[in-house]
Amino acid sequence: MIELYEFLTGPAVWVSFSIFIGGLLVRTIYLLGVSLERDRVFYNHVDMKWGLRSIFHWLVPLGSRSLRAQPVFGIASFVFHLFLFVVPLFLQAHNMLLHEAFGVSLPSLPESLSDILTIVFLAAGVILLIRRLVKPEVRILTSAWDYFLLLFTCLPFVTGLFAYHQIGPYQSMLIIHIVSAEALLILIPFTKLSHVVLFFFSRAFIGFEMGTRRGAKTW
Numbered sequence: 001m002i003e004l005y006e007f008l009t010g011p012a013v014w015v016s017f018s019i020f021i022g023g024l025l026v027r028t029i030y031l032l033g034v035s036l037e038r039d040r041v042f043y044n045h046v047d048m049k050w051g052l053r054s055i056f057h058w059l060v061p062l063g064s065r066s067l068r069a070q071p072v073f074g075i076a077s078f079v080f081h082l083f084l085f086v087v088p089l090f091l092q093a094h095n096m097l098l099h100e101a102f103g104v105s106l107p108s109l110p111e112s113l114s115d116i117l118t119i120v121f122l123a124a125g126v127i128l129l130i131r132r133l134v135k136p137e138v139r140i141l142t143s144a145w146d147y148f149l150l151l152f153t154c155l156p157f158v159t160g161l162f163a164y165h166q167i168g169p170y171q172s173m174l175i176i177h178i179v180s181a182e183a184l185l186i187l188i189p190f191t192k193l194s195h196v197v198l199f200f201f202s203r204a205f206i207g208f209e210m211g212t213r214r215g216a217k218t219w
Ligand code: HEM
Pocket: 058, 077, 078, 081, 084, 128, 129, 132, 146, 149, 150, 153, 184, 188, 193, 195, 196, 197, 199
């Protein structure tokens, strides 16, 4: 168990982060190349002002008309994404590992607060899941893979919370936590989770198109 833990918190972290960052870089550069060739028409009305405004209105809570039309989903999605970044980055346990490895770390949230944020994150995940199951117009567009990716994004949060509170067998839970978190990082570049980068391109292009060409906001 100790060797496995050392492997997972050592070489496996390097491998998963390299695939995560390298994969996103390669995918983005490849898609930009394809789009420069095929969507030339987009590039003759690039207007960063419209592009950035479109991105901004989709990043702030309920900043776009379609998010305001479905406020429960809009807020759940905002909370889900905010805590998805905040919890792992500012978690004391993670920062202790970072400190041990590099001697530097980010500030840490008090542990009771990260617990609460983890639970709120999971509640937001449940709302997103229920929406997919209940709304016919969303359900019809949802494949098994979409459910899988939503649930898989929640898995490191469930297993991290269980490990921290020693619910279930501690050592196995911790191993499952680290494996699921590393698997999630590796999946990101190869799936629709790559929207972590591609979102900015899609929104910017929609902004250019609607703004400069049609003079109509999309928010
Ligand atoms: C800057 C980073 C990101 C932005 C701007 C962003 C934005 C979005 C948007 C606009 C959607 C579609 C509708 C919605 O649920 O709001 C979405 C959905 C989703 N995102 Fe992200 N995202 C980001 C990063 C990530 C990352 C890193 C992950 C996972 C590791 C992730 C997981 C998901 C999932 C699972 C859904 C589907 C939710 C559902 O099933 O309803 N996102 N994201």
